[in-house]
Amino acid sequence: MTSALDLLKRRIAASGPVTVAEFMRIALAEQGTGYYATRDPLGGAGDFITAPEISQMFGELLGLWCVDSWERAGAPDPFLLVELGPGRGTLMADALRAAKVRRPFLSAMRLHLVEISRPLRALQEQRLGAFHPLWHDDLTTLPDGPALIVGNEFLDALPIHQFQMTERGWRERGVDLVNDTLAWTLLPPGPQLALLQAAHKRAKPDEIAEVCPAALSIASTVGARMAEEGIAALFIDYGPADSAVGESLQAVKAHRFCDPLAEIGAADLTGHVDFAAVANAAREAGARTHGALAQATFLETLGIRTRAALLSAKASEADRSAIAQAMTRLIDPRQMGSLFKALAISHPDLQELAGFP
Ligand code: SAH
DSSP states (O other): OOOHHHHHHHHHHHHOOEEHHHHHHHHHTOTTTSHHHHOOOBSTTSSBOOHHHHOHHHHHHHHHHHHHHHHHTTOOSSEEEEEESOTTSHHHHHHHHHGGGOHHHHHHEEEEEEOOOHHHHHHHHHHHGGGOOEEESSGGGOOSSOEEEEEESOGGGSOOEEEEEETTEEEEEEEEEETTEEEEEEOOOOGGGGGSOGGGSOOOTTOEEEEOHHHHHHHHHHHHHHHHHOOEEEEEEESOSSOOOSOOOEEEETTEEEOTTTSTTTSEEEOOOOHHHHHHHHHHTTOEEEEEEEHHHHHHHTTHHHHHHHHHHTSOHHHHHHHHHHHHHHHOTTTTTTTEEEEEEEOTTOOOOTTOO
């Protein structure tokens, strides 16, 4: 069977070095061989763990955020409830359980899941089959209509282009094959340099800037959709609040960082999300944006402390300490509290949304 590494090597041998973005796409998303396409990467026994896998409180609070946003938008019936990159379906299962507080929300919602991974689609079917979800490879096949869209650790998996400053200006970084081994290279200057935004123009030699056209295009699609048909989208991911020069591409396998060129198709690859650029793309498409703000602020404003206290009141002592630990992990600034950000994109008339003080 062809592996992602074979595929990448053949591509480079046939047509020369590839961009970092194409390298990421082949390593992660290529059907049949890519990292996401072939496995369930999540959880303690997997490669990395995400907020909904840490605690049910995360999905529950997001579910209540969805119900609240839907009501602020006049409770449209029907509406689309969309999750981008739902992983094991844990977030949505917790969200829909919490949403039982408003039965009309559940009867009005039509569940749509955007997911490239066949193994993860199978897990999502197990968790969410009772809600009759429809799956999509990307956002282009979603039906029209008002929508609530959520994506946790989705944007960070999208391919990034990297540019490196040299004595003669910016050059795009790529991956080449040297003596049958993968190696970083600089690609010849070309029109792709236009991807770099003005904000990135000043840098010192060797500094690296990143651009994620896939994330910007999704932000623009979601922004236009919100402006025309309404309700709101929520993206939670990690990255700085302001666009910054710097390299963020990282590979993670079995909860440890590894060399991005060493485990092609067998390690997760991510980049930091440029929230300022994502928000800007959504506003340019006509939507209103809220945040990005620290995950800790978002979850605390939504009442994670109250939720933890309620769960603890009914729990055993061991469970109480697990609940406290999980909450700390989600909101402590040294853990996920401050590097992770929440950004909402809404119809321009929705001036306030829960969680965004
Ligand atoms: N949201 C989940 C999973 C995060 S991992 C959680 O928080 O636990 C990233 C998810 O996005 C996986 O489900 C992965 O298969 C999916 N994914 C990655 N790239 C994608 C793409 N280009 N299109 C659609 N889904 C993608």
